[in-house]
Amino acid sequence: MSQKRISFSEEERQNIFSKTGGTCEYCHKDLVFNNRTEGERGAWHVDHGIALAEGGSNSIRNLWPACISCNEDKFTFSKTEYDEEFEMEETVGKIKEACNNNLPGVSFDLYKERRIKR
Numbered sequence: 242m243s244q245k246r247i248s249f250s251e252e253e254r255q256n257i258f259s260k261t262g263g264t265c266e267y268c269h270k271d272l273v274f275n276n277r278t279e280g281e282r283g284a285w286h287v288d289h290g291i292a293l294a295e296g297g298s299n300s301i302r303n304l305w306p307a308c309i310s311c312n313e314d315k316f317t318f319s320k321t322e323y324d325e326e327f328e329m330e331e332t333v334g335k336i337k338e339a340c341n342n343n344l345p346g347v348s349f350d351l352y353k354e355r356r357i358k359r
């Protein structure tokens with residue numbers, strides 16, 4: 242995880258926050274504008290839709306409000322990839338439910354490991 246940090250002005254943060262009406266772009270949890278520290282209710286960070294490391298910019302078009310767990314979970318995934326991951330996770334959940342009893346040796350946690358190593 243080598244995401245470059247830049248700081249945003251209050252106005253920029255307000256603009257970014259407003260893009261989703263104050264919810265996390267990814268999980269749609271309500272965010273609290275003034276909370277930025279992990280553990281605070283609704284704490285959020287500015288997220289790069291396309292990570293700087295992957296050629297994303299600091300333009301507002303590429304910036305989204307994200308709750309801390311989504312922001313940290315996402316690493317350098319692009320926004321599209323991450324949205325797909327969310328859908329995929331839902332699917333995996335359904336598969337897991339469906340075959341839990343039939344495939345006791347299969348670990349669906351492998352899926353998560355792959356995601357984190359990338």
Ligand SMILES: [Zn+2]
Nearest residue numbers: 265268308311
């Ligand atoms: Zn979130």
